[in-house]
Amino acid sequence: MSRDTNSMSWGLLVLAGLIWGGMFPVAKVVLHSVDAVTTTAIRYGIGSLMLLAILVAVEGRAALATEGRTRRLFTYGTVGFAGFNILAYIGLAHSRAEHAAVIMALQPMIAVLMNWLRSGQRPAGFTLASVAVAFLGVFLVVTNGHPERAWQDGAAVGDLLLLAAALCWVTYTLGASDFPRWSPLRYTAVSGALGTVSILAIMALSALSGAIHLPALATLAGLGxxxxxxxxxxxxxxxxxxxxxxxxxxxxxxxxxxxxxxxxAFLVGVAQGHAFGRAEVLGALLVVGALIANNLYGRRKVPMPAVRREAALCEEV
Incomplete structure (x- = not known):
């Protein structure tokens, strides 16, 4: 790999991290005016079409074929796109953007535990210790060091929904192992399109039942x-x-x-004038530190069966 190509690759990863870090504060603004289900429907009603168009341009029309596995792709797409996003946005509406970002960063650790359940192979002791530290960090962030206050104003409910959303996305990501010959783009685009069908159905049923009220066009235009x-x-x-x-x-x-x-996410919060407690900052540092430490440890463990799947956990958050 040339130096220019290597630099571009690092730059792409930085770009993705920056975009996703800023996404939760932006979504928080949208959720003040538009409900979680409608927000998800708009995001993927448009986004899935764009991904399908890119897939056709890159891999051709043949890549749209489900190869007789439509039901499985539909299930994974529903869990990953409908489940993850609707739960995440509802949770975010009752929590803070910084909490959402920290919980989502926990996904590689969640994958370690889920792979343990799936394969029956116990992770290394260092990895389990890293998982425990990361979860402790999340606990400190969401409670700000005061567990007794966690249930006030529904904050803990929002954070639990965010955790459930993370579980949905880990399940979806691990499902990619059922399609080893497919590119990440193809798996994401095809399953995402099928998952969008579920999202639109949920939105229609929610609107008809009165659970949500569709926003006015002027409201949507103001959030362009x-x-x-x-x-x-x-x-x-x-x-x-x-x-x-x-x-x-x-x-x-x-x-x-x-x-x-x-x-x-925390830097955006600071720029917006949010004040963070010591426990929140410490918790975030513990999560980041645990992720880095386990990653460095993993470099010494070859092969690591779950590494590729765990690394892809944030393909689309």
């Missing part, structure tokens, strides 16, 4: 830049940048850039 960020940058540019960077530098190196997500 925010939706452009969520759709074009978050759902398309960041996805393609992450996939390209991971392919070039490898998952072990690339996964380190997921640490940018909580860092950027």
């Amino acid at each position: 830049w925010e939706f452009a960020y969520l759709v074009v940058l978050g759902a398309v540019v960041a996805v393609l940048s992450w996939n390209s960077g991971i392919k070039a530098v490898g998952p072990v190196n690339g996964v380190l850039f997921i640490n940018l997500v909580p860092v950027v």
